[in-house]
Amino acid sequence: MSLLVVGSVAYDGIETPFGKVDRILGGSATYISLTSSYFAKQVNLVGVVGRDFADEDIELLKSKEINLEGLQIDNSGDTFFWSGKYHYDLNNRDTLDTQLNVFERFDPVIPESYKDAKFIALGNIEPSLQGKVLDQVNDPDFVVMDTMNFWIAGTPDALKETIKKVDLLVINDSEARELADEPNLIKAAEIVRDMGPSSLIIKKGEHGALLFTDNEIFSAPAYPVIDIFDPTGAGDSFMGGMLGWLAYTDDLSAHNLRRAVIMGSVMASFCVEEFGPGRLKNLTEKEIYDRYREFRSLSEIPEVV
Amino acid sequence: MSLLVVGSVAYDGIETPFGKVDRILGGSATYISLTSSYFAKQVNLVGVVGRDFADEDIELLKSKEINLEGLQIDNSGDTFFWSGKYHYDLNNRDTLDTQLNVFERFDPVIPESYKDAKFIALGNIEPSLQGKVLDQVNDPDFVVMDTMNFWIAGTPDALKETIKKVDLLVINDSEARELADEPNLIKAAEIVRDMGPSSLIIKKGEHGALLFTDNEIFSAPAYPVIDIFDPTGAGDSFMGGMLGWLAYTDDLSAHNLRRAVIMGSVMASFCVEEFGPGRLKNLTEKEIYDRYREFRSLSEIPEVV
Numbered sequence: 175m176s177l178l179v180v181g182s183v184a185y186d187g188i189e190t191p192f193g194k195v196d197r198i199l200g201g202s203a204t205y206i207s208l209t210s211s212y213f214a215k216q217v218n219l220v221g222v223v224g225r226d227f228a229d230e231d232i233e234l235l236k237s238k239e240i241n242l243e244g245l246q247i248d249n250s251g252d253t254f255f256w257s258g259k260y261h262y263d264l265n266n267r268d269t270l271d272t273q274l275n276v277f278e279r280f281d282p283v284i285p286e287s288y289k290d291a292k293f294i295a296l297g298n299i300e301p302s303l304q305g306k307v308l309d310q311v312n313d314p315d316f317v318v319m320d321t322m323n324f325w326i327a328g329t330p331d332a333l334k335e336t337i338k339k340v341d342l343l344v345i346n347d348s349e350a351r352e353l354a355d356e357p358n359l360i361k362a363a364e365i366v367r368d369m370g371p372s373s374l375i376i377k378k379g380e381h382g383a384l385l386f387t388d389n390e391i392f393s394a395p396a397y398p399v400i401d402i403f404d405p406t407g408a409g410d411s412f413m414g415g416m417l418g419w420l421a422y423t424d425d426l427s428a429h430n431l432r433r434a435v436i437m438g439s440v441m442a443s444f445c446v447e448e449f450g451p452g453r454l455k456n457l458t459e460k461e462i463y464d465r466y467r468e469f470r471s472l473s474e475i476p477e478v479v
Numbered sequence: 480m481s482l483l484v485v486g487s488v489a490y491d492g493i494e495t496p497f498g499k500v501d502r503i504l505g506g507s508a509t510y511i512s513l514t515s516s517y518f519a520k521q522v523n524l525v526g527v528v529g530r531d532f533a534d535e536d537i538e539l540l541k542s543k544e545i546n547l548e549g550l551q552i553d554n555s556g557d558t559f560f561w562s563g564k565y566h567y568d569l570n571n572r573d574t575l576d577t578q579l580n581v582f583e584r585f586d587p588v589i590p591e592s593y594k595d596a597k598f599i600a601l602g603n604i605e606p607s608l609q610g611k612v613l614d615q616v617n618d619p620d621f622v623v624m625d626t627m628n629f630w631i632a633g634t635p636d637a638l639k640e641t642i643k644k645v646d647l648l649v650i651n652d653s654e655a656r657e658l659a660d661e662p663n664l665i666k667a668a669e670i671v672r673d674m675g676p677s678s679l680i681i682k683k684g685e686h687g688a689l690l691f692t693d694n695e696i697f698s699a700p701a702y703p704v705i706d707i708f709d710p711t712g713a714g715d716s717f718m719g720g721m722l723g724w725l726a727y728t729d730d731l732s733a734h735n736l737r738r739a740v741i742m743g744s745v746m747a748s749f750c751v752e753e754f755g756p757g758r759l760k761n762l763t764e765k766e767i768y769d770r771y772r773e774f775r776s777l778s779e780i781p782e783v784v
Contacts, residue, residue: 393700
């Protein structure tokens with residue numbers, strides 16, 4: 175099945191305790207597309223870049239057979255640029271610079287050839303733009319949405335309007351508590367699901383993730399990464415691995431959603447091993463499935479006899 | 480196999496967002512003994528209480544066939560009393576009152592009949608006293624120790640001396656980071672294991688627990704408790720369920736340690752459902768094993784085909 179990916183395409187400046195890069199390919203749509211391309215038969219990207227966007231980055235996306243028909247090139251300005259510095263513990267970061275550039279005027283136009291996509295990934299952009307994407311597509315089977323505290327606090331009404339229309343919302347634990355106004359995560363999940371999405375994933379960083387569906391909760395472990403090199407893009411890689419797997423298998427059972435959560439975790443665990451999307455360029459099938467098996471053995475609870 | 484339990488026996492005053500009790504049975508040795516008694520054939524308690532200790536509390540412990548030969552009754556004063564108030568999110572609490580009373584002079588004397596215990600639970604008391612227990616026993620198979628940030632900061636040398644002698648250390652995530660002086664939890668675990676214990680459990684509260692052994696890491700999920708009534712004793716119940724299971728099965732394989740971690744999690748999840756040890760008085764075998772199975776399904780990752 176084909177997957178429609180909408181989000182930012184950007185350049186990032188990143189400083190971590192392990193090093194520094196001034197400018198590297200980034201953005202939610204980039205990470206989601208790269209990671210989902212390992213599974214989904216067809217990844218259709220929608221985004222905008224500026225006149226400075228490098229040919230080699232176009233070539234990288236094309237080498238993964240990502241369809242760029244929906245990538246707008248706006249020659250009136252430069253590509254969205256963000257830079258930040260991670261703290262010693264890598265759990266927090268300070269934004270040093272944000273230049274929206276052409277992204278400020280981003281208007282997601284869905285090409286005709288994308289409109290029948292069955293799976294849709296709405297990367298973290300303004301909720302009203304996410305809603306606009308959904309107004310243009312025909313009859314998707316499964317819509318997944320990311321968001322952040324900035325929109326929860328800043329545009330709560332637009333956010334709740336869009337949330338109503340999605341099948342799965344992916345947020346982190348502090349966002350879930352803020353959106354539901356409830357400190358208990360399990361109660362918060364119930365409140366958020368009552369807002370619309372039948373499924374909810376709460377990402378907990380180094381503590382793994384929780385998947386809430388109609389009748390069950392799935393607790394996914396975090397991969398025990400000793401050397402997190404750069405956390406940038408981990409959340410988007412999670413979303414890409416997950417949606418790529420769902421589009422590939424075309425199976426929306428609770429059972430297969432669990433597999434999708436682990437495939438997302440697998441891709442996120444690779445993402446943090448190098449700066450930017452470096453590690454996501456040339457993964458092998460064996461590396462991916464081996465890590466999936468590592469996740470299984472990490473959390474396997476033996477039966478009691 | 481018999482289990483030796485050393486720790487505090489106390490009265491607690493507890494206030495949570497759901498209610499308040501002025502005085503209820505508590506203490507690490509109490510919770511560890513009650514929970515381990517569901518599994519271990521013989522639980523031998525060592526602790527001290529004062530002249531105010533109630534007959535009904537003696538009767539409760541006896542009803543669980545807990546051996547009280549090592550429970551000193553010191554008529555020169557009252558039983559250790561602690562009171563605290565939990566915050567709205569239940570993750571933090573303020574201590575309102577601490578009266579050490581007879582516990583201030585606690586000198587753990589191990590009765591002759593206890594000295595051949597194969598499994599030993601050192602509840603959270605002064606590290607030098609924990610060491611003193613180990614000096615008195617003959618040839619234990621498996622020694623498990625709890626501690627807290629108070630001892631990590633206050634008596635680090637005595638703590639490290641005792642840690643050297645134990646097989647399994649049980650601490651929470653912030654304590655592991657503090658003890659190892661390392662923010663990455665996986666690295667911190669390596670550093671702590673280099674201090675002596677071949678196995679380490681890091682408790683992460685609402686995020687479950689991690690078990691580190693020689694060749695593997697096990698990630699245990701947390702039970703999704705909607706209504707945590709009172710967290711008091713959860714950590715000790717974890718230790719009791721775990722050690723009770725090990726003493727019952729007499730199997731120290733990595734495989735069975737995983738089961739023990741889940742049995743600990745099971746008992747902790749029951750503990751928080753009522754004030755104090757209320758829920759731990761009359762659990763049925765069916766309730767315990769049903770919850771074990773809930774933990775299994777909570778974290779089960781399907782194979783990929």
